[in-house]
Amino acid sequence: MAPPISALILCMDVGFNMSNSGPGEESPFDQAKRVIQKFVQRQVFAETKDELALVLFGTDSTKNPLDNDDQYQNITVHRNLMVPDFKLLEEIENQIHPESQQADWLDALVVCMNIFETETGGKKLDRRNIVLLTDLNSPVSSDNLDVIIENLKQADITLQFFLPFPAEEGDGEAPGDQDRRGPGHPGTGKGLSEEQKEGLDMVKHIMLTLDEEEGLEQIYTFSAIEQLCMFKRIERRPMAWPCQLTIGSALSIRIVGYKAVTEEKLKKSWKTVDAQTNQKDDVKRETVYCLDDDNETEVQKEDIIQGFRYGSDIVPFSKVDQEQMKYTHDGKCFAVLGFTKQSSVQRHRFMGTQVIKIFPGKDDEHAAVALSALIQALHELQMVAIVRYAYDRRSNPQVGAAFPCIKQDHECLMYVQLPFMEDLRHFTFPSLENNSKFTPSDEQLSAVDSLIDSMMLVEEDEDGKQKDIFKVHDIPNPAFQRLFQCLHHRAVNPGTPLPAMESWLKATLECPEVIRERCQSALGEIKNKFTLTQVEKKKKLKTSAQIFGKDSDEPEAKKAKEDEADEEFNLADIAEGSVTSVGSVDPARDFRTLIRQKTLTFEEGESHQLTHRIEQLLGNKSTDYYMKSITCVEAFREQSVKVNKHSWFLRGSC
């Protein structure tokens, strides 16, 4: 069975009203076009099977199935429901222009609904969604509004509006008002026309009727940062993981888990192609095995068995044996080991790459009550459950903590993996407090204090409401945005260099302007109070890899070989590294090293040191020491010959 797909219709106003803008401002048309472009771009690169249609209204011509005398005029179905592709991207770039008519956006909405009705008959659709982009500046007839809303409800179509201005004034918490970048949206506030006010009321009416609680959150502005909120609403939901939470053998609760937070990776990776033909079939990678002897005798793949390291030993261990002897378990499991204080599970000890939210089993009221009892009990006692978690029989079991999470509209457990003993590294660091050199003075502390105050990203407004001006979890991953931008560019404009990063993207990664201005004086104070000096580094030892430039395309074996060479090659250097005077362990070698390093001149330095050392050695009445002194004398002689300072040797040995 094919997975269910979702379908979405982008419905964009291209009427003349959309081209109006104040001097120096981007027109609503350009903004809306960018929203559409970004959206389609993402869909194309995500390679979703979800279908997408594009309807334009306010066009000079009319092309839609409902076209009838004077009804549904100036509305064009540019593209029917299908999987978005590069062609659509190119069309959006080159074929969509502001046009000179106006059309009723409610009519356009009806055209979109009609598409869903007629075109999706055979396919199983997971969700249907219409996105309307308009400035609401065209006349609209509200005669059939209630019928339209009823139909939307019946067909289970969700609706989103994109407007050039926020739907609600002065409400900092609404997602439609996150304009932390600019001084304000073009056309905001009092500047609304009668039509726009009227239109806005209708939009609000529709949205609230469709969804009383969150309806208004589905009205967005054109500004770039928010586009992602819209993607998020329509993206497919994560897979359910049904299981049973068990406490001992007698108590179990049906649960279902969902991956709630995890680092999203790109599904595609780069493959290698021939530079001339651009064919991947022309390039082949092959791995051969060889013995570690002088001839590098090649070994056939069939003659290779596997083994494992046990310290210095390598133990041959066939795949079959390994499979038989390995750790096995009963599979899927979410079993409580015990309960502990929340404070004993430290945040920085969280392991793994995900957070799983645990809800009661689907449509199971009794499970819901039982789980709710556990969640509330944990919450009231400030405890967590320590659990054994295994995804399925094939995966390794984990130990983790299930935290209670109680929100206004839902309760759940949140599962995070915790470390095994083998994962932890106990590093000890020197104390910062017991060291007088590092202890900051009161003046210094107060400078840092005011820096923190000036750089607070969360502030309370007049109503005592907290406002966070830098929400990381609202920022789309810039790496994706950047990659899509470059891929898009290369696909549409082959042969031209890659573009620079888009400025809005760069801006999302910077410290907010307000903060930067506010912290200037505090920052200056810190500069005055603290002295920071870059330590001049002696030239670090360079390995050949650094000198010749590391090439990651180089075969691993070659690298390994270089490695070994390195190790021997540098052996001498390393020994020299720490020799500053002639010690007593191996005075002869120290002496030779020092001469080679030329840290001291032969005459005044080493020879004195060495003769001194020899005298010392002779003072100890033991054969070992006598032997050592003799090697010293030998070294002295040999080096003297090298530097033609026989006289020094003679003088020294007297």
Next chain:
Amino acid sequence: MADWTSYYRNEDEEEEQEDGEQSAGEERLTGRDSLVFLVDASKEMFIKGEDGAPSNFDMTMQVVRTVYTSKIISSHRDLIALVFYGTEHSKNPNDTFKHVYVYHDLDEPGAKRVQDVDALRGEKGAKLAAETLGCGPSSLGDALWCCANLYSDIKLRLSHKRLMIFTCREQPHGGDNVKDRQARTKASDLKETGVVIDLIHLMKPGGFDVSLFFRDIVSPPEDESELGLQLEPCEKLDDLQKRVRAKEQKKRATARINLCLGDGLNVAVGLYATAVTARKPPPVKLYRESNEAVRSKTRTFHTQTGSLLLPSEIKKAQTYGKKQIEMEKDEVDFIKKFDDPGLVLMGFKPMEKLKLHHHIKPSVFLYPEEGEIKGSACLFSALLKKCSEKNVYALCRCIARRNNPPRFVALVPQNEEVDDAKVQINPPGFNVIYLPYADDVRTLDLPRCTSASQEQVDKMKDIVTKLRFKYKSDAFENPVIQKHYRNLEALALDMMAPEEVEDLIMPKVEQIDRRLGSLVDEFKNLVYPANYNPESKPAAKRKTADSGGGAEKKPKVEVSMDQIKVHVQNGTLGKLTVPVLKEACKQFGVRTTGTKKQELIDALMDQLSS
């Protein structure tokens, strides 16, 4: 198709290699770590404690073994040696030194060595030690000299050299000034060649006075504090383990970068990975005939001409739809590059703004690098102190390595914490918590939830309280890895069967049941109706063969016809489960094709209400 999959695997490998490169590269720069255990083998070490407590020697061997086995798992390339002094017999290269016994010279630890150390433990061990080692006069100077030779005989590059002296005698030479002086000279020679000397002094009646002799032997502590010398001698095995472990692991920064507070104001910091998921190591490929390791060589060549391809002769590509988009390799890197590596301060937020569920990977630890920018430690320390006082965290943009895209991180202050024995539990510095982007937070359809009543909650509270325990992050061993190494151990040492591994993350069901007693039934009566079975599959979509544990436990469902009729009249069929409804359909001879609950209910209603 086969070609395609193998191709993709290759791509993955490539990426893994890139990941691994950092650590490999670091090793290349720094060489191997080494550790020498220099253990006093005098009579005093073998004296048993009161109530049969293990002798100091026994404890030491226990610790040495733990280090051996943990090194095998975590860093098998480190070199370890075990040397005894104050022995009667001598064993060292050329037998130059009397009363020094090199039990293991510097090498990677292996199965054999673990066995050797095992042999020295316990009652039997003491006996064996008496036979092979014996007790004699001691000269720490000779012992140190011998250790110095161990170091200098190694042909590999050593990055970190540590020597730990285990003794319970504060004056090994009994006041012999010549020997004392000799030992001091040797110690300073060793320290000069970069060896860090630690004293792990063990309990002795009347206390251990470090200042009498050992103060001049050991390396000074890293900071100004006299912490190292104020330590009480170790009495318990646990303390000893902790102390050795704290010293034995060499901390190594995964990256050294600047923390920019703004306007070119930089603090040098190092990133340290304090928790890394330990995995089973990858297998080594061996030649069947000789069991020797083989090397692999990977070549990229042209399919048609067969000639090897230079990096300049290949490009990278991705295909979308039917369109293939090509880029040069540098361009691929160029796309990933946003900025040079570093941390850039965005601002501060109150701690409560850090959401528990904003977790995407294990955190790392931040500590100043005074060696890069002088003054870093002072500013860092001020920042740490103030953040902690004001209960805020610093929000930063972080690029840890070259050509890595940026991530946002929370720097959470952590104050230094030491335990009763003055061993550091938490070092001072910031924990770096990686924060998710919008893409990383998934949208969930929230199910409708029914809340529990206070009575139900209170019953669950009783259950929770009954099962309280004290969680410690190092309490659980990974059963998968432990089992793997036990298997290897068994094979390496020709044991009949591998040692059993206790699965510590298996719930102790019997114990839990016993502790809870009747509470479970009381709770179940409060939340579950009589015929409810949480273990039955909710909607048996597919009939699996009766192999699963859950299926077997499913009770035979039977509800009388009368009961069904009552339900039909009251319209409460929905309360019954699907199996019951199916059974009812059979009983009433209702033919349905549907399997969904509603379909079954409708069919029953049609039949019985008419």
